[in-house]
Amino acid sequence: MKLPPTILIQEDDFHNAWARAVRYLLRDGRKMTIGDASEPKPITDACVLFELTGDAIRQIEDRELHPQSPFQHIDPYCEEFTREYLSQYIEKPDQERFSYLYFERLVMYGDLDQMARLRKCLATQIDTRIGSNRDQAITWQAKTDLGSASPPCLQRIWIRYLGDQSVEVHLTWRSRDLYTAWQVNIVAIIDMLNREVIRPNNCRIVKLVDYVDSLHIYESDKEAERVKLLPASPQKQKGLWEY
Template identity: 40%
Template sequence: MSMKYPPTNLIQAFGLADAWAQAVNFVMKNGMEIKTEYGPMSKDICSVIEIREPFAEPMLHPQFPTKELHVKEYLRQWERDYDWKKQGFEYNYMDRLINYPSRGKDVDQLKAIKDLLPKGVSRRRQAITWIPERDLFVPEDQPCLQRIWVRAIGEGNAEMHCMWRSRDLFAAWNSNMVGLVTMIRREVLEPNNLKLVKVVDFCNSLHIYEADWEAASKVKPLPKSPQMMR
């Protein structure tokens, strides 16, 4: 019996590496096969992934296909002084977050969130990347990350939710998340003496491309440690 639509799944994980392996295993087993805009097939789900310890080691799963050296180079893209135009990119997540165009003036959304967090518990601290007048009409190179939401929840703790329209699970998710949580800790949380105790990652389309199916089918979960069993 063929699927009518991609399944929606909740994954609850200890750390980022654990979450990546669980998600890969689920998509390979249950993902709907959908042809992409580029032509190749993909296995696709809608996902909600909860991570309890986002900085638990290892942050990168041993079978994540991007080598650690390349991940370190990628993490530079989440820094304020990264020259993304020089690298030939059409956009950059960090640039959208700290230079979001609004009424002729760029808005540093991360600084605003950092400055507003000490003012008390609020559900209004968020940053966006989508620029409708550009991103709805260009044929490609739109940001996958759409929104970041941060809330201080008392006792020096904070949570972050992030929303993505599209995500390459096998080749990008793990490094994406390492970059994002590291940046949020540096830019928003540490200046306010806050600890990130929960991450929720939403994906409209979390997918694995057909070219990666064979390698993805070999991904193994991390061995369970006493910490992970909490």
């Protein structure tokens, strides 16, 4: 039996992190079926850890997507991670709401605003000049999500102060659609974190670690086979094509 692979991707180019992951999965991923008996979904799957640094962070913050990304309407999606959108969303009747909304889980976790708390936690790290590995926000609500047909994919956001007004961010996911969702998820979440937590503390993100238990491409997404790495400087070309 072929086991799902575990893949490490280290990149300073956001576009090519995605393209490289697509190529890895199509080549090395395990074909399997997820979902349930009423709606089986054939996929190619792997566990993937991304480390993004350098220009990749700027590209994310500038909302740059790979030109072959099937999802290009990034601005409306980023709006779903704002307090203005949430205030309108919670007034909607239940039948017009999503199974979950990430921002609702993050700022209305019971009576806890986790983004406001993270902002204070980061300020404490800065003031004391002592980093912390304790500061995180979660989306999982076991009573609601365990056994649910639509639990949240994002599980955890972890931040740590590195000194010199620099912060690293770790995102942990139980499941992720690589071809359609991976890029826009990251852009929207980093946009939210910068607005809610990082920039109010006069900091910048210098490293992003994105870990996915089940990163997958649906068998129906045939266009994924055409995804290409983007041209890079001559110094980087060799590394880009070795995969």
